[in-house]
Amino acid sequence: MIPDWITSKEINHRQKMNTKPFPLPSKPTLKKVSIAQTNAVVITIINSKGGVGKSTLTIEIYKHLSLLGYKVEVFDFDKQQSSKIWGDSSGAMFSSFNPANRSLSDMACHLKVNPESEYILIDTPSNFSDTDLTRFIRFSSKILIPMQVSNIDITATLGLLQRLTCHSIVKQKCTDIAIVFNRCYPNDPQQTKAKKVISIVKKVKLLGELSNSREIQMNTNSCYKEAIWSNIINWMIN
Numbered sequence: 103m104i105p106d107w108i109t110s111k112e113i114n115h116r117q118k119m120n121t122k123p124f125p126l127p128s129k130p131t132l133k134k135v136s137i138a139q140t141n142a143v144v145i146t147i148i149n150s151k152g153g154v155g156k157s158t159l160t161i162e163i164y165k166h167l168s169l170l171g172y173k174v175e176v177f178d179f180d181k182q183q184s185s186k187i188w189g190d191s192s193g194a195m196f197s198s199f200n201p202a203n204r205s206l207s208d209m210a211c212h213l214k215v216n217p218e219s220e221y222i223l224i225d226t227p228s229n230f231s232d233t234d235l236t237r238f239i240r241f242s243s244k245i246l247i248p249m250q251v252s253n254i255d256i257t258a259t260l261g262l263l264q265r266l267t268c269h270s271i272v273k274q275k276c277t278d279i280a281i282v283f284n285r286c287y288p289n290d291p292q293q294t295k296a297k298k299v300i301s302i303v304k305k306v307k308l309l310g311e312l313s314n315s316r317e318i319q320m321n322t323n324s325c326y327k328e329a330i331w332s333n334i335i336n337w338m339i340n
């Protein structure tokens with residue numbers, strides 16, 4: 103469903119901007135399987151801090167992986183549905199799923215995925231409880247954290263890193279955790295500070311910086327190219 107606020111003018115504009123479209127997924131032909139049984143790499147995009155770029159990064163990753171020919175599925179766990187709405191308006195068929203009040207076995211029962219999917223991206227809401235955190239990461243082998251580099255963001259992300267690194271599921275599954283600095287400005291000393299602080303947390307990898315960009319805000323169907331993408335893609339496919 104395309105939301106009412108996206109006018110046909112906007113859709114035409116998106117189509118014009120869409121110089122290098124990602125391939126649209128074909129309809130799944132096989133019976134869906136539980137997320138607990140998928141062979142896909144499941145990646146949760148998460149930060150308890152709001153507005154840091156979780157949905158934007160989810161969409162950009164979707165576009166990059168799809169362009170590389172991977173079969174990618176996206177689940178939006180956020181009631182706000184930012185990535186789901188983008189998916190609907192772009193024909194990308196993102197799904198929404200509300201994990202609230204569900205047990206993990208109930209999630210395994212109801213969170214069904216295409217058996218052909220190679221990557222499953224989970225976009226999450228901000229400001230969640232520990233119980234929700236468990237629901238968000240239970241089925242993931244990788245966790246990607248977009249963060250901005252202000253002092254407020256550094257403090258908030260450090261808190262999340264502490265919650266994650268001592269989480270029983272992360273320990274048990276040896277879940278990979280990586281960080282992307284988002285909305286960066288060239289030569290910003292805050293980046294150096296953020297890098298230093300993050301380096302204290304062992305086993306967490308910094309993949310690089312995404313710049314603050316008008317182009318990325320446009321949310322077109324084209325991929326936004328930056329050097330960091332080879333790091334992000336390598337981290338996801340290895």
Ligand SMILES: Nc1ncnc2c1ncn2[C@@H]1O[C@H](COP(=O)(O)OP(=O)(O)OP(=O)(O)O)[C@@H](O)[C@H]1O
Pocket residue numbers: 151152153154155156157158159180182184226227228284285286312313314315316318319
């Ligand atoms: N690299 C970027 N350059 C410019 N603007 C960006 C960038 N990344 C994100 N934004 C903008 O920042 C705002 C917040 O982004 P987004 O909605 O992706 O964050 P979020 O973490 O998903 O937020 P929420 O916590 O509400 O779910 C949006 O207006 C988005 O367009």
Ligand SMILES: [Mg+2]
Pocket residue numbers: 156157158180182184185225226227
């Ligand atoms: Mg969001």
